Amino acid sequence: MKKNIVLLCIAAILIIIPFIVNANGAYEGADVQAEGIINEINSDYEPWINSLWEPPSGEVESFLFAAQAAIGAGFIGYFVGKKSNGKRDKSVQHQ
Structure with a gap:
């Protein structure tokens, strides 16, 4: 439980820092x-x-x-998960 709170605090800090560093809000793309x-x-x-x-x-x-x-992350997650489950299913069948 303590580990989750520490991770949430780190995530909150990482989200807030860019707004403090760039206070004028001029976020532009490359x-x-x-x-x-x-x-x-x-x-x-x-x-x-x-x-x-x-x-x-x-x-x-x-x-x-x-x-x-x-959408890109969804496709990547789907195919990585499918491949991961395929390996797990094959190892279960051989036992």
Whole structure:
């Protein structure tokens, strides 16, 4: 029980620290940061291609990114679990 409380406290600290360190809340993706650096180096740069669809807001974009990550994690978890259960089932059959 004590171990769970310690782990929950560590998780809470890891969640809170980024908000303290970056108090202005300017969390940007790597693509936005790279675009800023490219514009600093060469202000005349034009991208080769534009997005086919721009999400209507940052919240929608964040939701789509999180949904994509969750679906990917679900697939990975399913197949890893299936493989793990397959090995366990084979070892049970041989005993």
